[in-house]
Amino acid sequence: MRYLPKSDAERRQMLEACGVASAEELFSHLPDEVRLKRPLDLPAGISEYEIVQYFRDCGAASAAGYTGFLGAGVYAHYRPVLVDTVVSRGEYLTSYTPYQAEISQGTLTTIFEFQSMICQLTGMDVANASMYDGSTAVPEAAMMAARATGRGGVLVARSVHPEYREVLATYARYQGMPLAEFGYHPETGALDLEDLERQINDLTAAVIIQSPNFFGVVDQVRAAAEIAHRRGALLIVVFTEAVSLGILEPSAAADIVAGELQSFAISPSYGGPFAGIIATREKFIRQMPGRLVGETKDSRGNRAFCLTLSTREQHIRREKATSNICTNQALIALMATVFMTVYGKQGLRELAEQNLAKAHYLAGKLPLRFSGPFFNEFVARVEDPDGLNKALLKKKIIGGLPLGRFYPELKDAMLLCATEMAPRKEMDVLAEVFSSAGVPSRLVFS
């Protein structure tokens, strides 16, 4: 087998050195009743060529060749070539977690830069080395808030990504963490601040909102912070569209920012691997989950980096750790780091402006459900979202996400996204198909 580097002669020498006649003998101490007495029922190994062919076939049975207008937490942005060039280097790809600082300065330095750039983007003081993704960063942030406030309750806005809320519910349920939801304003799509006022109480550890929210609306972070802080709760601000940080004022009023970096050159890849982040204020640093890289010096006085504050972590603290997270998303975070480097200060702004322009061009042609300001996603009104999407598929266009799936009251609405990758021609086609919707679908599409 091509991944096993020994010749039979070498194996024989090694077996001899071990004093056994075959490798099987090395397993002779295993109780007979647990031994598998047949070969694994898996096909014989195949060549590299056949492997490539197999996955090419799988890829062909997919949406290649379609133009998409889906966002909803996963965005189609251009991936600069440098990103894969860098992460394909074996030194990054095939190294372990940088516990041995002397021979891991490459990874450690890039993580330090990553943490710094996330702080600059979010307006926070400290950021960790990454979480699994945005959805798991949310319950980790909630648990962090519970530790920091000594309270247990969590209030989450219904305009936070529905799947993130589902993940939060799973964690909360088994932590015994009371979890409640508050609403959005039916006209603007922004937070229903009155509902938040009604539901928040002195046991609330955290208020969780998202901006831009799941409907694409740039939300009222300051107002939510004011309400949360007045009642002694922390405000957690979630983001799913990191490119928006290039143009939106950072949520300086937040106590914790929990987000998803998929937009930064991370392939949609059917939902993962992505990279989440948690950023916060300096005073909560010891409550943070996950790995952190810090600056220090080596014994010769040179600048060096190492993993730090690990007394928060499971391998030291065991059941008293701030989280059970161990492996995170280092290589994916590196993709984001290269992306941020390639675009830089000006590029990220320009990219965000292009997204803004594209989405507003498309939105200008469609009936909008909400009136709140939006970045590159918005909700359009349509009588039969599924029928519309079917019609679009015939034109090789994947339309928006029908919202009835997550919001029964929004059955007549779909969430659409236009990034810098959205071609004007397809946007025009989509608008045309839209304008003929509202008519019973069987008349139009049969």
Added chain:
Amino acid sequence: MSIQKVRAHISQNEALLFERSSPGKRGYQLPGLDVPPVDPAAALGAENVRVEIEGFPEVSEVEAIRHFTRLSTWNYAIDYGMYPLGSCTMKYNPRVNELVARTEGLAWAHPYQPEALSQGAMEVMARLEAALLEITGMDAVTLQPAAGAHGELTGILLVRACLEKRGNPRKKILIPDSAHGTNPATAAIAGYAVENIRSSERGTLDLAALEQAVTEEVAALMVTNPNTLGVFEENIARVSELLHRKGAMLYMDGANMNALVGITRPGDFGVDVMHLNLHKTFSTPHGGGGPGGGPVAVKKVLEPFLPVPRLKRAGKKWTWNYKRPDSIGRVRAFYGNFGVLVRALAYILAHGGEGLRNATLDAVLNANYLRKKLEPYFDLPYPLPNMHEVVFSDDRQSRRGVRTGDIAKRLIDYGFHPYTVSFPLIVHGALMIEPTETEGKLELDQFADALVSIAAEVESDPDLVKSAPHSTRTSRVDEVTAARRPVVRWKPASTGSQAAG
């Protein structure tokens, strides 16, 4: 003994991005905008528009690639040589797996695109599920968890949900003192108290102690098999019976599954629920600390509780099934670290059933070969037959004032990554060595020679070992100061940062 594997090479200095930055430099060009521009203040409200991203870097494309390339050379990697981290399983990462994970129709698949246009991606997942079930002997598997520790949490939540449904979630999780730190941390997050179980004098599960500990309050025992000494828990089937008699479950940490594939199956020795680390057993790259993949495999009794959605066959098509009333819910958005799943399947396809078994044989042979070569020089506190890894102690060397951490650092000078230091905790001053199946005889011989040579240095010149490494561009790092006064982000003119030296 001379150091054979390495000699000095030019190592370039490199500043931080922020120090390289100057206004107006750019490494990008956007296409021309084909729609009218929009005034941000008008569209978003002036108060919502940021002035600038303060401190964000501005560098050219050439500088960007040199930056990341120069930094990369400061790393050790499997591609350079053996990476014998016990328990972490650093094996070769086949490059074809990277290629196929980037197949356009898979890499650009949106999780909400129609199922009819996602059949290829779903087929990949279904095929991986089937292979993992055959390998583990379990009944059902979820691919949703993002890494091993995330899989542990999922697994323990499954136990909790199942016991809750039976009327009582119970209070405690039993964990041997040789376990990974993630095990107790996981139990705590799942709302359980942790009771540590002392290992027997042989370093394995102590049946008598366990018999005492397993009460009606115990939800599960979390056990790693082979354990962190690399020793197969020979009583595992009896342990399972003992737990089941009291209505508790057996959780297996699958970190060491690479010692078992094709030889024995957890499903056949009484395990109820387990996770797999795709970056250990199935060769997906560690990438400097992730991404991983932590599938959780269960017996039938736990299947109703698996996270939503579940893959389901509907006629000739795959579909996602969300209608599962007993499910613990989601543990992650979407369907899992799909790109990692692609790589794991590619690895399984390359090996095939027989190949996977041969990989296990070679992994165990390599560990036993190193044990034979090193046993005369290092103490082996638990001399049971070992499987894929071997754990020595620094007892002999510490008499000369040299600890396992020092020996590990000295290995760097010989051109090797250190082994796992000071773990498992039941071994005082542990040297935990796992070569994996992807090391050849030459590399193993050089590694053994290096450790033998260091053992001699410990006798002749202990300070040489204690002050190692001597050949790296960065010498021993002051981790104490880093933790005492944490500097975890770059700031202009802060902390005396100068161009890296």
